[in-house]
Amino acid sequence: MTQFIIGIFIIVAGFLFYSITILREYERAVVFFLGRYQTVMGPGLIIIIPGVQQMVKVDLRTVVMDVPSQDVISRDNVSVKVNAVLYFRVFEPEKAIIQVENYQQATSQLAQTTLRSVLGQHELDDMLSERDKLNKAIQELLDKQTDAWGIKVSNVEIKHVDLDESMIRAIARQAEAERERRAKVIHAEGELQASEKLLQAADILSKQPQAIQLRYLQTMSDIASEDKSHTIVFPLPMDLIGPLQALLGQQLAKK
Known part of the structure; x- marks a missing residue:
């Protein structure tokens, strides 16, 4: 009788060993009953009947x-x-x-x-x-x-x-050509803006002759202050020396 009980106990223990499964939180068991899909179990403790049910574990993590x-x-x-x-x-x-x-x-x-x-x-x-x-x-x-x-x-x-290496070199040449193109465009835009400003300045100076004379004298002063070791000869415009010639002619006429 004792051996019979022990035998029953071993059978039950073996059954539980093969039928009880613990699934983690990220696991699921796809259960088949006699080959047909039955259900999805888990997570936690699940019981599978050996020989009748089969399960396939699936991991739900990324x-x-x-x-x-x-x-x-x-x-x-x-x-x-x-x-x-x-x-x-x-x-x-x-x-x-x-x-x-x-x-x-x-x-x-x-x-x-x-x-x-x-x-x-x-x-x-x-x-x-x-x-x-x-x-x-x-x-x-x-x-x-x-x-x-x-x-x-x-x-x-x-x-x-x-x-490949040939394509890398081609892309490098293309990038260099693009940089040169942008540099030329920027340079051309700068020249255009400078020419527009010079044109505006010329228009203003042409309307004010006194401004031209002041600009001329300012240029002479700048050059003289930068280079003091040389003698610089400037041509004087006739509109500057005209009044001096008239004054000198009047003095000669009085004598």
């Missing part, structure tokens, strides 16, 4: 997945290598197990093909300068396609766009 480097030909026929990082999580465990064989591998393969497809529709300049826009386009397309698998793609980030 998965960070590297998308391998892909060869992409842009719309302007430039060959580049692009890699990215993908953030996704399972929000419907039963779909992730039932609708696709291996949801992580399927998501990875889909991300690679989507990356090539989306980037191939854009030019190289867009890949280098508008990554946020491209990231959003890839994320929305992936999220729409993986929704049937119970997967939410929360973010996609393009990490690197690798170019």
Whole structure:
């Protein structure tokens, strides 16, 4: 009798050992009853009847997945290598197990093909300068396609766009030419503004002859103060020496 009780106890203990499972807060169990989907259990303590029920654990945490480097030909026929990082999580465990064989591998393969497809529709300049826009386009397309698998793609980030050496040199030459063009445009705009100011000054001076004389005397004073070791000869305009000649002629006439 004692051996029978011990045998029963061992059977019950073995049953409980194989039937009781503790799931963490981020885990769920997709339970099948005789091969058919039954329910989703967890978190906490769950009991599975061995031989009758089977379960598959699913992790609900966000998965960070590297998308391998892909060869992409842009719309302007430039060959580049692009890699990215993908953030996704399972929000419907039963779909992730039932609708696709291996949801992580399927998501990875889909991300690679989507990356090539989306980037191939854009030019190289867009890949280098508008990554946020491209990231959003890839994320929305992936999220729409993986929704049937119970997967939410929360973010996609393009990490690197690798170019060959010849393309790098071409881009450097283009950037240098652009800087030279901007410098010439700025210089030309400065010359235009200066010419407009000089034209305004000439108009004002032409209307006021006294201003021309004052400007002439100011220029003479500036030159004399800067260079005191040399003798500088200035031609005097006739309108300045005219009154002196008239005065001298009057003095000679009196004599």
